[in-house]
Amino acid sequence: MGRINKDAPIGSEFAGKPKKMSWERLWTFSGGPFTAEGWPKKNLHTDTEFAKKLGLPTIGASATQYLGHLTELMIDLFGESWLWNGKFSDIKFIKLVAEGDTLTSKAKVVSKEKTGSEMEVRLNLSVENQHGDEVLIGFAKGFVPNA
């Protein structure tokens, strides 16, 4: 069971635990499998020179890394059923996440609709850095029992 149920009021807000995007976690996520030759693979998430050649000030976290954070929050809210029927929509990555940033995933209930035996719950999503700047915005849709 997740933290959201059919009675969750519109406007209810939820947040995941803050996560620091350390070098170690960026390399571990984006460097490829540990067993790969030459680990970590050089890319804009792991190598400062590579990032600078693209005009970036420093390495940036892969957006899929904090999509993973958001997924953790969704499973916390909807339960494991999210893995069978959850949806992200209109997700936009709007700001670079630099090494050392601390990210917090957030969700707000914006609508609910009965669909047979279930209640479809739509959430407004954001991921914010330690300055309160949004780095990701978008929506999610999940289902909870209507009984």
Place this chain on the structure above:
Amino acid sequence: MAEKKSAYLLKVGEEFEPLEFIVTPELNQQYLYAEEDFHPRYIETTRNGPGFVHPGILFNMSNNTRSPSFFLPPGWGEIHAGEETEFLNPARVGKKIRVTWEVIDTYEKKGRPWHVLDILIVDEDGIQIMRRKMTNTFASLSLRNQGE
């Protein structure tokens, strides 16, 4: 050997070469550390089978930069700008995963090429795990200087 085509030159209907990989317990635990998410559902075997694959792996390994045919010239990079995701089934540790990518839209905006990809992840039993629509743009310092 055929010359690799730069990713941003692929047209609608063209595909990247599929990727197959096995999620070992060790690979799963690598991503649990990266995601700071050590929930038992990803670690423990139950009567339903091995633990779940962390969705972070599925997202990361289904970026088209993971395709064996992905290529960009030196000094170029791909930037993930937008995302739609449908979760269809959890993947299980130990299963072989197959990822396919098809270009479904291309356009130019602010002097940059943009691509939209349809991405499907299935396991070795044919179970659909995740479907993504990924919007990417491409960057290079030379492209940036042209725009200034």
